[in-house]
Amino acid sequence: MEGNGAPLHGLLLLLVALFSSAPVCLGSGVSGSVPSGVPELVGHLKPFGFQRPAEYPIDEVIDPYSLTPEQFYTQYVEAVRPVVFRGAAKHFKAYSEWTKPRLMSQYGKLELRIEPRKDGSAKHPVGALGFGRDTMENFVRGLETSDNYVVSELPSPMYGDVELLPCMSCGRLLRKVSEVNLWMSGGGTRSRLHRDAFNAINCQINGTKDWIMIPANQTDNVYFKASSDWELGGLSPVNTDSIDLKKYPRIRDVPWGITTVEAGDCIYVPGGHYHQVRSYGLVNVAVSVLFSRLESPHALGFDPAECRGLEPRFVPLSETPEILWAYPGHGMMTMGCIDDNAMVSMIFSMSDGKPVSKKQFFAQENTPFDQGDGGKAVKKIWKLLDTDQDGLISRSDIGNISRDDWREMSHIMEPDVVFSNSYDYEYAVLDYTMVRTVLSRALQKQGKMSREDFTSVYTEVIRGSDYYANKLFDQLDKAKKGAITWKKVKKGLLEEVLEPFLMSEEEDGGNHFADGDGDDVAGEEEALDGADLMRSVMGRDEGDIEGDESLSDSEREMALEEYQERASHVSDILGLDQDSEADTDSDNEGGEEEEEDGDDEDDPENARLQELYRTHMEKVERESHEQDRLPEATEELEEIMPAQGDAAETSRKAKTEL
Template sequence: MHRLYTALFLSMLYSMCQAELKGHLMQLGKQWGDPTVVTPELFTVPQPRDFYQQFVKPRQPVIFRGAANHSLASKLWTTEYLAEEYGDLVVRLEARSEQDSSSPVTDVGFGRDTIRHFANNFKSMNAYVISQVPTPMEKDISIPPCLACGNFAKSIQEVHLFITARGGKTALHRDPFSNIHCVFNGTKDWILIDNKHEHLIYQSDESTDEFGGFSEINVDSVDLTLFPTIEDVEHSLVTLNSGDCIYMPASYWHQVRVNGEYNTAVSIWFSRDFQVVPQDWSNCVEEIYPFKPMSEVDIIWRFSGENGSLSQGHMDIHLFRALLLSQADSKHQISLTDFGNRFIGGRKDVAEKREALVRELGKGFNHVTVDHVRSLSIDQLKTLMEIVDPTDVSNTQDFEYSSIDTVDIAAVVAKLLQTVGSFTRQEFMSEYMSTLGGSELIAGRLFDAMDPNQTGRVSKSDARNNLEKAVQNFTSAPRHDPTSERMWLRHLRERDEL
């Protein structure tokens, strides 16, 4: 009886404590009441030097009301227009909520869709478009004048396209690059948190040493018993309406919710402000710069819209140049062997990457001069970046091979064999797609590899003899490897560059 009373007392005490936690298990933002930080709003986009001095250098977010109205997209991008004008273009997809790790699957493939199919079905799909802008769409997007000259003009990394329905949301996260996000349809609510509060927001272990990152907090139901210090965070709350843009400094924490039945936006990613990269305004020859179509602006990484690999997500080529320069000796020489050992790592292919760097940058010599590194063109830096930081696997056509474990495939095969003794192509494809979330295309390839004699049915002996070979693409598929990124970040932190 004593134990029963004790249990009842502890249960009542726990319930009382939870009741006293204002905002417990509520949506992120409900814990704080009114915002404690005000984000500035402008109705005119500043020119590049003013933008740098007033906002980039002090790492101050700012809203540009009406700036997105300078893009044709704000007037043209109905679902009908996108389907008719750009329907055959392929774009990258993710699950509608960032906290959902599944990958949408369509007839185009794993994490891919055509704009036509997505525009016609986006309301019912657990997916949203987050992709580099296909080049045919660039004419509809205007780059704001604040990025027209100085270092900005040569540091626009890539431009992301967002198309989603009501209910889309991000995790609480920080981006590796500075960006200007512009909304064309619908509205978006933003919670902004300065990265000086990073110690309060429970950053995930895996992203602690990477340029981007996310919090472990469930943004739909914040458990204040597990994450109590989130209550101490100072924040700003911002709503972007159709036609508005916002500047977000690199590594500035934020969480976004999509409102409206249909939402389109772009995010212009550009290099963060590094102390080791001095500002150069010599190319700022005009007094007033206008908005300019993206198709007429230098963008480092572009995407054709064909169903191939995207170049999305590379590390900053200008940072790579700065890292090289930081290793110069007293004779203004850079040892490529020493540089490779310090800044190129990974679980495999490390030696090949280091050798390729010497071959491409040193042309067979182990040393390069500071002047040579400073003279490298954007295209040369891109070539080097593709060596040291290959395309992220999530941006390739073969992403499915990297996402599904061979153990899980073997479990599907074992289940079917145990249930029916042998299985047909349709039985396997149905189980593979429903259980593992894979595509019809890859399911068919797997079955064919297990059925080399084309009998139309896989037996236990077929599976035993052929399964290992059938899953070879999954076994050898590349995985995301952040080793080099962590080396770069550690170096920047040591030099107080962030």
């Protein structure tokens, strides 16, 4: 995978240069100011950068050995300033050896986390292992045209191909690596304006990226609102592709800089710095090394004495001290977990850097240590922190805590599973009621479904993955006959198989299981119907698309065409058009009696059975004194009159039963 040219990547820079009154900042940055007399809404509904000139400097380092760890810490980490290292990643094996054949043959079975190619897309990312999970082999095979991109922890078997830069080769810069991430796409991706919790060095292996950088002190001007004082990362609500200055007028006051990072370059992005990234090239690959905010108040900082006398050198990740959140390439990921130094900063902020007493620690409310569980989490964390059991948390206690204990504390503080890190992502994001209703209707309509039929409904209507379609089919086809019928699955089996999808509705506190043997799978109260079902399946309606301000006119037109085409297909598969016709008939003037679903009005045998059905139900209603008798009667009649089937067989069975 050679580095690709990017003929379009400079378009943003060129446009900004043409429409701004000062030069664009490239690398070292160029100062400028908004001239007097500029119209108040200059740059309104244009991309970020048209509102004022670039004036935030971004330094460059040409020789990676020239910046010592001490200089890097004082000039950039402690000063909270970005810097670009030109050509530094060309020292990595990854730069020369990460070809498609090698990635597929040597690392093909490793698992990666994936996201939609366009940040903020409503589509779920589908990989070989379901939503949000793919194999290296499958992703790389279709990398150039994939609708997804990889944003995953780098599997540890690949650590030997990536190195820490010389400026991180000693002291806590070396020991406090928290996480290593991999980014892969076919280019053309863009992020939203956001900030990250960790300090990071992002190294470009293939392709090109433009980085728009905004100082961390611009929180108010980018309209970022954290949900708590402890939230270190997050997104700005501003659409950087079309700045609405009437809604976000302070954007005009934001100083910014822009730099282009080519294949082989690295960029240091301070934690808390706001940035937007756009990628270019047929293949775009980068690795990001996340390390502790050593500069945070009361954190364990950098001690230059630990590096004196040591020559700066490139250090393979495979030779670094234990990385806090390493990922072996299979199983649960830990992207975004809090690191030990962040916890240290929180702890000693309670006492302005002095030892923390038990009373002080337990008095803290609304912090990540307080889980609202009556103090159980706080007690567990205190026990792990007070290693000498003297009733105080001191710096010596911190030095005695193992990496495993820090991980345990992190899990106590953040007990909720991040589903995109797990194999349960598909269960968590697909609505249980929608999935059950779609499968119920499709089964009732078709009567019998092969694996191919079932997979088609699950992937085309529900938009789930092939992997989970086959998994669900195998669970429903207990007899291994290669087909499933509504009669076989309606009595609770469908609900049993779909139980994991209930995690998507746990917050509602509802129990979506049927009582007894589960015969109300398609029940009126539990199922979606008509417009509600269509909206649940489609995820949005035409009004949502019309009102989506993030879409251009051409994108909106394409989205509407795609919506209408898919809606027609879904209606056909689920028989929603028939529902609509039935509703229309029932509203006709003259009040014609509504036909029973699934019957052919021209079939005299079915007409006779309908009359038999009505007669039977009238008798039950007259004789029954309890409302609970109605479901039992309905069950009896289902045996007499199935939704679909051969008329002769239906007649024979009805005579036998009666």
